[in-house]
Amino acid sequence: MAQSDWKTAIQSIHPSERLFFDEPMAKHTTFRIGGPAECYAVTDDGNEVRALVSFCKEQGVPYHIIGNGSNLLVSDDGIEGLVIRMEGSRISEEPGADGKVHFRVSAGTLLSGFAKGVCKDGYTGLEFATGIPGSVGGAVVMNAGAYGGEIKDRLVSADVLTKDGGVLTLTGPELELSYRHSNVTEREYIVLSAEFALEKGDPEAIKETVDELSGKRKDKQPLEYPSAGSTFKRPEGYFAGKLIDDCGLRGFTVGGAQVSEKHCGFVINRGGATAEDVLGLIGAVQKTVLDRFGILLEPEVRFLGF
Ligand SMILES: Cc1cc2nc3c(=O)[nH]c(=O)nc-3n(C[C@H](O)[C@H](O)[C@H](O)COP(=O)(O)OP(=O)(O)OC[C@H]3O[C@@H](n4cnc5c(N)ncnc54)[C@H](O)[C@@H]3O)c2cc1C
Known part of the structure; x- marks a missing residue:
């Protein structure tokens, strides 16, 4: 055609x-x-x-x-x-056989909105997710996590559309969830919805944790600039931001793209950055860190259209 x-x-x-x-x-x-x-x-x-x-x-x-x-x-x-x-949000809940409440959430639902909602209703387990700005589908694909929590800790299963048009209900282990990884992209699955199991907790303690984590993000992350969060995965035994900082790259700039002065693990768009700028910056950071420490930083950010 x-x-x-x-x-x-x-x-x-x-x-x-x-x-x-x-x-x-x-x-x-x-x-x-x-x-x-x-x-x-x-x-x-x-x-x-x-x-x-x-x-x-x-x-x-x-x-x-x-x-x-x-x-x-x-x-x-x-x-x-x-x-x-x-994009779009459908959430339903029912009691699970495990005594927890099971929430079925459509892939397009914003993770932070869902997590904030259940925390407000007194459920514990997704406090860590209240500041992660992705969709529920994207969070499953990336096994998103923060401050010691990960999607895989609370995920019961996800419904995925397979390459041949079928729908499978897969558990975390079947999705091979590990640090910022799942098998969704390599198997060409499309996440349609996810089911989470949560239990009631102490509402005050939940609120305190959510407020504390939100404060930490505001203090440490350059939320005032557009970014895609942490640019690189954490190499085992190291922190990407620390390695980048130790190379003297804090504030290093290519065009409109910059290694954040506030958090070296973030590449930010200072205004008018192009994808070429960001790619150039990522390449230069990778080379410098590799030359200095022998560690190849693997991007956490996914590339589309290249
Ligand atoms: C300020 C900021 C802070 C962040 N903090 C964190 C953090 O603390 N922890 C963390 O883990 N991440 C963090 N991130 C990164 C990001 O929010 C997560 O990776 C998130 O899970 C991505 O979800 P998304 O819906 O935006 O996915 P997208 O960026 O749209 O896509 C990411 C990948 O998932 C695939 N995908 C998305 N939806 C589906 C679907 N339904 N089915 C199949 N494939 C799909 C896409 O093809 C792509 O490969 C942060 C980002 C920003 C900007």
């Missing part, structure tokens, strides 16, 4: 108010960087996702799944094909 034809045909399978063409990805990434997605569809519905994916397979159109874009660096040239953005 010719290029323009698939863009016409896709309009008959997805609601027009949630379908966009040449959509600037800078609007949809916390880095505020990224050229246009050729086509951008918003959904949080498994059947719609399945229809979009099978359309793309039939038409030979590349497709990419994103959540809240809080761990993404998108190319300045944009993204070919379709970006499927998981």
